[in-house]
Amino acid sequence: MFENLSHLALQHYWWVLVSILAALFVFLTFVQGGQTLLYSVGKTEGEKTIILNTLGRKWEFTFTTLVTFGGAFFASFPLFYSTSFGGAYWVWLAILAAFVIQAVAYEYRKKPANFLGAKTFEIFLVLNGLLGTILIGTAVGTFFNGAMFSLNDMNQVDWQTPYRGLEAVLTFHNVALGLAVFFLARVLGALYFIFTVEHETIVARSKKQLLYNTIPFLVFFLYFLIWLLLKEGFAVNPESGEVFMEKYKYLHNVLQMPLNSVILLVGIAGVLWGIISTLFMNSGKGFWFAGTGTVFTVFALFLLAGFNNTAFYPSVYDLQSSLTIQNASSSKFTLTAMSYVSLMIPFVLAYIVYFWRVMNRKKITEEEMQEESHVY
Amino acid sequence: MIEIADVSLVDWSRAQFALTAMYHWIFVPLTLGITIIIAFMETLYVKTGKEEWKKITKFWMTLFGINFAIGVATGIILEFEFGTNWSNYSWFVGDIFGAPLAIEGILAFFMESTFIAIMFFGWNKVSKKTHLLATWLTAIGANLSALWILVANGWMQKPVGMTFNPETARNEMNNFWEVLFSQTAVDKWLHATSSGFVLAAVFVIGISAWYLLKKREVLLAKKSILVAAVFGLISSVYLIMTGDNSTRTIANDQPMKFAALEGLYNGSEGAGLVAVGLFSTSETDPNNENLKDFSMKLEIPNFLSYMAFLDWNAFVPGIHDLIDGNEKYGYMPASEKIERGRVAIQKLGEFKEAKKAGNTQLANTLKTELTSESFQNNYFKYFGYGYFENPQDLVPNVPLTFYSFHTMVGLGFFFVLLFVLSIIYIVKGTFDKKRWFMRLAVISIPLAYVASQSGWIVAELGRQPWVVQDLMPTMAAVTRISAGSVQTTFWLFAVLFTVLLIAELKIMFRQIKIGPKH
Incomplete structure (x- = not known):
């Protein structure tokens, strides 16, 4: 079945899959956002315990999605993997370090003889939430603003600044996306607490945080979006593969891919409805609206970056080194083989959703924390 | 053309990868084996309905949780280091090597992370049988993830199922099944996972022996020893068989490595x-x-x-x-x-x-x-x-490869003896009367780790100077970056991992001292 698709169709298919993984990852950063709310929502030890156990049962999903995102990108667009990871060395290693400290923090925080003290592990979680979201958001910003690299005829990357990717923070548009992701993660984190925790004070504080974080999220996100639609973009000539600058490229993408634009609008509306219904209508389901909205929005943004003859990882140093879904992809054979593997994804999603529901059937309470044998 | 990087960059990049891989491999083998031992124990609980088995299961699960967290932490770095430090390699072989990594994420990691949450937090949320299923699926997920990464590693030792495409200047896959079922990959998986089973069995026996020495948790210790020793014995025999197979594969495909490991x-x-x-x-x-x-x-x-x-x-x-x-x-x-x-x-x-x-x-x-x-x-x-x-x-470095190989093999045979004696003494009821043997069992825990690490030294140092056998030397695989940058990240990770390891060991020792919850 996949054998009959053209190489180009498979490249598009895999860009869709990578975009879905990215979208799910951003949704799952509610864990990271929630971690940064630790001290503003949890004041007593008991409250902190509830918060960290609420998040602690989900952190591995976010982590696994990130790892799978990396693996899927490697398999489908290896030139991106080698160029970006090898090139923007410092950015990626900083992101990874932020995730290393998260992985141990939940398990070790409350354990006796933990050597560093509970406070240190809490700081690890806050740092993970802060750096993980801002840095990843900023790094993805370079999909639209370009990075400083060149490729030689053997496709080896040469990075043109000694900061190895950290220079992305000098472009405010990148940082705006990083901050938008950060505040969105906090919004989602607050919504998740409201959705899963049965504890008046935690819910009340989460609502307050929801409001406080929605405002900066909207400011940064709208700035990012509007500027994106107004800026020049990195277009590809589908015949020659030549990359050139096109005015209003992303606006053109929005207009030329109407279905994607509908997904984007539905996504944004979903996020807003999730927030509004929670703040003003006392709905407890806002998390799902905002979560689904996040998935739609991020997915649509990724398609804007890679579809419609656009270079998804442009180089501002050497335009012709820019990566497109065509020049960065795996061979037709590999994409075909991997496409068969991708048929397992719905099955994997189904069991995740099923068991997620089973585990979340009852809200988390103070009593459960006392009865539970494995508490973070 | 591919340029050769300077020696110090190559050395530091190798050092960083070795650091990450060796730290990661401190935690992985225990995860591979102990999840299966725990699943056996829980099966006994569900079958017999005896609460003591539940207590035993939960105790080993606590130790597993401590170990698992840091295994995950070191694992994420490893996956991305192929890109960050070996970007030339990532492009040259990405068409083949990326696939198993992606499959590992999709099929194995999600299985592990979904069911581990149920294993730890689902005791009161799902039925006994569903919980047992979750425990087994966690064990299977862990061992499946090992499969895919070892398929990737096996391919580097013996590249198969591909052709070189001059247009893209890289190797491209032309036979997925050849990559997956290559003898080297299969041998590697079976050998590495069974080494994890053996290590976990030694771990369980050693800690149980410590309790017996202290005359504590006698029931838990004896029951655990029986399960672990039987599992360990079967695994160790299998380990030797797969090792023997691997040796033949190496002799055929990597004769230099074979000569080195035998001096x-x-x-x-x-x-x-x-x-x-x-x-x-x-x-x-x-x-x-x-x-x-x-x-x-x-x-x-x-x-x-x-x-x-x-x-x-x-x-x-x-x-x-x-x-x-x-x-x-x-x-x-x-x-x-x-x-x-x-x-x-x-x-x-x-x-x-x-x-x-x-x-x-x-x-x-x-x-x-x-x-x-x-x-x-x-x-x-x-x-x-x-x-x-x-x-x-x-x-390659002959003495290091030789000594590592012989340490691994020697200890492998020693563990067979350890398991046989454990079974005999526990069945005869004399285990807790033989202080020398209990002490030996405790000392065997670090030895299992030494054997396990030695195995990877043989596999990875023995194949130098190649990153992909005969096709890509290590020096051509490295990312073009200043050696100073890699040196800096090396030390940052060395400090971070060491601090986390100390935390892990202290927590682990304390939990063992505390013992199961009564």
Whole structure:
């Protein structure tokens, strides 16, 4: 079945899959956002315990999605993997370090003889939430603003600044996306607490945080979006593969891919409805609206970056080194083989959703924390 | 063309990868094995309904949780380091190597992370049977993730199922099943996972023995020992069998590694196996510090020939045969391979030049030549050799490979004995009366880790200077970055991992001291 698709169709298919993984990852950063709310929502030890156990049962999903995102990108667009990871060395290693400290923090925080003290592990979680979201958001910003690299005829990357990717923070548009992701993660984190925790004070504080974080999220996100639609973009000539600058490229993408634009609008509306219904209508389901909205929005943004003859990882140093879904992809054979593997994804999603529901059937309470044998 | 990076960059990049891999491998083998032991214990709980089995299950689960967290932490770095530190490699083989990593995420990691949450937090949320299923699926997920990463590693040791595409300057997959079911990959998976089972069994027996020495948790300890020893014995026999298979695969596909792990310099028919050996400190060859003579050795005649080729009189090539060549037995001198590799590299360069200059006709002619079967078999096969100046650089560190191999094998046999005695003593009811044996069981825990790490030293150091056997030398695989940057991240990770390891050990020791919750 996949054998009959053209190489180009498979490249598009895999860009869709990578975009879905990215979208799910951003949704799952509610864990990271929630971690940064630790001290503003949890004041007593008991409250902190509830918060960290609420998040602690989900952190591995976010982590696994990130790892799978990396693996899927490697398999489908290896030139991106080698160029970006090898090139923007410092950015990626900083992101990874932020995730290393998260992985141990939940398990070790409350354990006796933990050597560093509970406070240190809490700081690890806050740092993970802060750096993980801002840095990843900023790094993805370079999909639209370009990075400083060149490729030689053997496709080896040469990075043109000694900061190895950290220079992305000098472009405010990148940082705006990083901050938008950060505040969105906090919004989602607050919504998740409201959705899963049965504890008046935690819910009340989460609502307050929801409001406080929605405002900066909207400011940064709208700035990012509007500027994106107004800026020049990195277009590809589908015949020659030549990359050139096109005015209003992303606006053109929005207009030329109407279905994607509908997904984007539905996504944004979903996020807003999730927030509004929670703040003003006392709905407890806002998390799902905002979560689904996040998935739609991020997915649509990724398609804007890679579809419609656009270079998804442009180089501002050497335009012709820019990566497109065509020049960065795996061979037709590999994409075909991997496409068969991708048929397992719905099955994997189904069991995740099923068991997620089973585990979340009852809200988390103070009593459960006392009865539970494995508490973070 | 691919440029060779400076030595210190290559060394620091290798050091960083070795650091991450070795730290990661402290935690992975225990996860592979103990999840299965826990699943057995929980099965006994569900079958018998006895609360004591639930308590035992939960106790080992606590220790597993502590170990698992840090395993995950070190694992994420490892996956991304292929890109950050070995980006030239990532492109050259990404078309093949990326696939197993992606499958690992999709099929194994999600399984592990979904069911581990149920395993730890689902006791009161799902039925007994669903919980048991979750525990088993966690164990299966862990072992499946090992499968995919070892398929990737196996491919680097023996690249199969691909062709070189001059257009993209990389290897491209043409047979997925060949990659997945390559003998090297299968051997690697079976050997590495069963080594994890053995390590976990030693871990459980050792800690239980400590309780018995302290006259505590007697019931938990005895029951745990029985489960672990039986599991350990079966696994260790299997471990030896898979190890034996691996040796033959290595002898065929990586003769230099084979010669190094046996310290064999001069090949011979009916070669003997050096069971125990000690290298002298002086170098035998001024050009190569890795070549040293044995100052003492204990040899079993003809055994090496049998081990390698199942023939007591077969010829086993030594390092000198592989470097200088041996016409009688058909081994090409390394200098000839280097020459042929250079031809392949040069041809590829000419093709690239022709493409750049827009000379389509010449480019097409060169492409046809490059992809022809005779060029592939006579020249391209030696592509990687073209990067070397000195044939001596093709020799790995012999003493280190030899000692690691012998440590691993020796300890492997020792564990069989440990399990057999454990079963005998526990069945006879004398385990807790033999203080020497209980002490030995406790000391065996670090030995299991030593054996496990030694195995990877053999696998990875023994295949140097290759990152992909015969195709890509390690020095050509590295990311072009300043050695200083890698040095900085090396130390940052060294400090971070060490601090986390100390935390892990302190927490682990304390939890063992606390014991199961009553």
